[in-house]
Amino acid sequence: MFIRRESFQQYIKMYPVVSTIIALNIIVYLITLIPDTGIEILYKGASVNGLIAEGEWWRLLTSMFLHAGFLHILFNMFSLFLFGPELEKIAGKMRFLTIYFLAGIFGGIATFAFEKDPLYASVGASGAIFGIIGAFGALLYYMRHVMPQLRQIILPIIVVSVIMTFLQANINIMAHLGGLVTGFILGLFYFKPKNMLRWRQ
Known part of the structure; x- marks a missing residue:
């Protein structure tokens, strides 16, 4: 389910939304490596509670495309590369986008x-x-x-992800949990059998 066997060209063609999000994150990260300019972008786009309280709500969105170092973006983009395609295929492009962005935004609100x-x-994009x-x-x-076999695949991913959230240093726990809950709630609506049946009508 989460094993990617597509070529680079096939991956981009089959999963355009995931591919675009990954590309945007990488481009923004490379820009932040530029001396002075990169620091300014990080300052202008990071989610900072005090500045959000003053009305800079865009930071809830812009912070999703910024990362604090190579390992940070590597881990997040690899996770998106691995898990994103299956959800884009199941939910469709627009539903995937709403899950991704609303989870990130509500993770920031949390x-x-x-x-x-x-x-x-x-x-970071982890929320x-x-x-x-x-x-x-x-x-x-x-x-x-x-499909009881899904439990053997998905449940360990959820459990390990939550456990690692609390074990790793410098992790935004509320963003992770807020994103997780938001995605679950949206999924309950999108994947309700009668709703999925309408998609195919």
Whole structure:
């Protein structure tokens, strides 16, 4: 399910939304490596609670395309590369986009609501990626009796992801959990059998 065997060209053609998001993240990351300019972009786009409170709400979106170092973007983009295509294929382009962006935004809102330090700052796409994982959790909920093998694939991913959220240093826990819950709720609506039946009419 999450093993990618496509060539580079096939991957781009089959999963244009995931490919575009990955490309945008990489481009923005490369720009942030430019001396002075990169620091300015990080400052202008990072999710900073105090600045969001002053009305700079765009940071909830822009922070999703910024990363704090090579390993940070490598891990996030590899996760998106691995898990994104299957959800884009199952949910469709627009539903995938709503899951991805709403999970990322609500992960940022959860951070803003629960992290009271006005200087608390965060960047990264992990809240959106956790939304993808949450959506798969909803799919598992509906398909648990029809496709019991899904539990062996999806459940360990969810459990390990949540555990690692609490074990790793410098992790925005609220963004991860907020994204996970948002993705799950959207998935419950999108993957409801009667809704999925309408897609094919």
